[in-house]
Amino acid sequence: MLFFLGKEVVLLLDEVDELYKYPEITEDFCGMLRSWYEESKTLEIWENLRMVIAYSTEYHGTLDIYQSPFNVGKQIELKEFTEEEVTLLTLRHQLDPKIVTDLMSIVGGHPYLIRLALYKMSQEELTIENLLKEAPTDSGIYRDHFSRHLETIEKRAKIKAVFQEILKANSPLRLPDKNREVCQLEGMGLITMKGDYAQPRCQLYRQYFQERLGFAG
Template sequence: MNVDEVLEAVERVLLFRQLSPVERLILRRSWLGDDYREMARDSAYSLPYLKEVGSHLWQALSAALNQRVTKKNLHLLVNLHQQNRTGEQQNRAQEVQTDTGVEDNFIASETETEQKFPGGPVPLDSPLYINRPPIEELACTEITQPGCLLRIKAPKQMGKSSLLIRILARATDVGYKTVSLDFQEADETVFASLDKFLRWFCANVSRQLNLNPLMDEFWDEDMGSKVSCKIYFEGYLFKQVNSPLVLALNEVNRVFEHPKIALDFLPMLRFWHEQARAVEVWQNLRLLVVHSTEVYIPLKLNQSPFNVGISIGLPQFSSKQVQDLAQRYGLDWSDKIETQNGTSCGNDYTSLLMAMVGGHPYLVSVALYHLRRGAMTLEELLQVAPTPA
């Protein structure tokens, strides 16, 4: 087995979950024979943290294989398990062919996927999350950089929120505090003025950090709302939080709808990011800005937060990723598709589905959900998909 096959086997067969970026790094490098010092030297992770995560990973694999797993015997045990599993699958296939004489388009899901309609972010422990390398590893590494600014832009239902919760999980793993604000939750009255908006902003950050909002003690009308907000972070929040703070701002495009607010708030974020170069305390702030639409606010180049930091776009799934997701749903798409009259249509399942919906993550997931339930065949789904039904 090569290292990619090992990663797939561990996620889909042994642990039934997506490995975190640091777990994937440890497993990959361990399989290649590297020690923790070499991993720490070549990554943003500290040596103690790698050892701690590695220890938990070996324990999880030990429980799955019912044998003690270490870095030294990893090759032997994984290869042995794969050989045993291959033999069992061949025996089951022979039994099914003997009993039915036909092949079933659906195979038993290794992950026992729960049949829930796709909607909202893919849960952190779900086997249905598809990595889009190198996006996840880049984002989870960048969030450890002092004063970083990550910008995630993609159309709706492309996986922004699913990626966001994985970045926040990475931040939590390394001991950071995290706050996630979704501007869709803000009442319209919040956008009545910049002062009201920034007080709402600070109150929400405080509550998520389990701190009492103390804006009245730091707010100064003469100094203005933006300076008061800055002082609130410096004089209160940063002092109460003895670790880096990851501030995720989701659906920032809601702010775009209020130009008067946006023209002050967005340059403020840019200023905070630049403060990290000169003021040490601001290095503790890691900003995540997520939006789904283009920025039409007329910001000056030196005031915009959208031309600094790291920009991450989310591409559509490739055909290989669509096929991978189909397998995780428990669908066998290894053969050519046949029409109802029994003749081959000359295309594979993946190509036919992508001809209809491309690699759009949500639309692909909805199609696979219906196919896995057995409600219709792919041929029927493709006929119905573009109709009101």
Template sequence: MIDRLSSSRRKRGVVLSSHGWQRLQAAEHLSALRENLGRPYTLEQLSDRTGLSNNTLTKVRHRQKPVDYPTLEAYFQAFGLAIATDDYLSQDNDRSASVLTHLQQTPLKGQLELDSPFYIYRPPAEKLCNDEVFTPGALIRIKAPRQFGKTSLMARILSHAEDRGLRTAAISLQLADNRIFTDLDQFLRWFCAMVARALGLPTELEERWDSLFGGSYSCSDYFETYLLPADPSPLLLVLDEVNVVFNYPHIAADFFGMLRAWYEQGKHGGVNRELWQRLRLVIVHSTEAYLPLNLHQSPFNVGLSIELSCFNLDRVKELTLRYGLSSENAYAETLLNLVGGHPYLTQLALFDLSQRPIEPKEFTQTAIAPDSIFSSHLRQQLACLEQDPELLNAMKQTLLTPEGALLHPTQAFKLQGLGLVSFQNQRALPSCNLYRAYFSQVLK
């Protein structure tokens, strides 16, 4: 049986987190450019600068064995950095125990709290987004399959912006009822009302909306004459789940064309350019826009593109440590092989493993059992497929084609948005062994 952390075997020390390692590397690189003719520092140079031995520096940089906190602090201070709590992982049992207590009732679900010890940084996504929101007229596109951490990243971008004086409004298009999508004018009025409410402003649609000019014009005018001038601070507007609009082509083309026009106003506009530069737009979606949008009217080919990836082995190891599990290599390799680094499935698995002693091999063998930790998620994915016969057939085709299936783009995008497939040379394959095993069994 794999050993766990216990009060009888205390493991003191800290290990650099992915976030801390990113910060340290960035500071080292900048210092090397300024002070070392652009050449990376050698261990000997780092030792002279930090006062740490070559052996200790190697231990810190490999992020496998713990060091004491003052050692890590000295390394950071040598490059002008103040160490923060998310720069390191504590391997003290008391902290691990408190983490496990936090999770004893239910596994993590949905957006992770800003101070959650289970949020894993995926550099450079966080830094790129946090920097870009301060660019006048910025547009950021965040794309990833469902349950990949888009909303948790979005929350951190919003918090970062609010701390630095930006106004913020986050609108989930999933909250709109079906009737809202009846026509463009109604949808855009709902959209404007939601933004005004998020900003704590009166709606004022009756006074400011003129359907004679069309919904897109009225919506743009509402922003230009009311929402943007209401405060001199820039406005960060985050639109979550915009892929919902893909299902309504009679609305999507005009809505996305309007967003693109706003971006162009901020970049190349005339008299009102400075006003539109106050708008910083973040579009969050789980699939590609498979609509036939005009190249010059689409917001999906401009701005900063961020695509959240699966966890790699190092990040799964780091999360394993955060759940208080020792022998992280064995757990991480098993989980990566089973769920392919899928962020939500990795969290589910580690929660389960933190609650009961079980060997990695046994965990894998029972992964698709009716009472497994994954059963509810797998049934939900199956239900999504069963609602769309074409999507169901596309998944069957993927399972039956070992070299990967060539799917119609619409079905390929939808399966990718559900996180069920990944692509190699444009061919669709099950995104992880868990999905391959489960759907091979239920879709015989």
């Protein structure tokens, strides 16, 4: 097709992370996308293919980084919400902006965690008090989110070991050698890096995963 068209073709793929529900095809499909990207570096005809891939980083740790199409090309990351942005979203959900401080104290500006909490509260399914109490447990609104991350971590001993070291530290942990496991944890959105220093992305992650990975902070 690229040969006969003789012009650029843009392939748009949304919610590619949904593929991870079907592990029997995920590796081959993602490997194919990665190979197309690599071909564009050496074969002129493949330079006409442009791919725009939208996905959640939640599953980063499940795929070989050398087969992943998610760690190459130009990456545009959804940044942490600011307090002003969370306040605006809170008002749009017709909620009291006074909840913003308490909400951000546990989830920071994490876009998904913020959005889910505001949606549930706007539907009157829970209050901010219940959220603060139940969020770091398996009965809270984030249980499915936690479960997916925990499954990935438990299957990968090296990722688990690095994450445990970060969780154990009472302050940001210096990791001068940013190895593959650190990159995967960062890609999964579980940690943040400032220079050589790593820490859990938010207090909620610290609380939940300290408990589930076999130690209290």
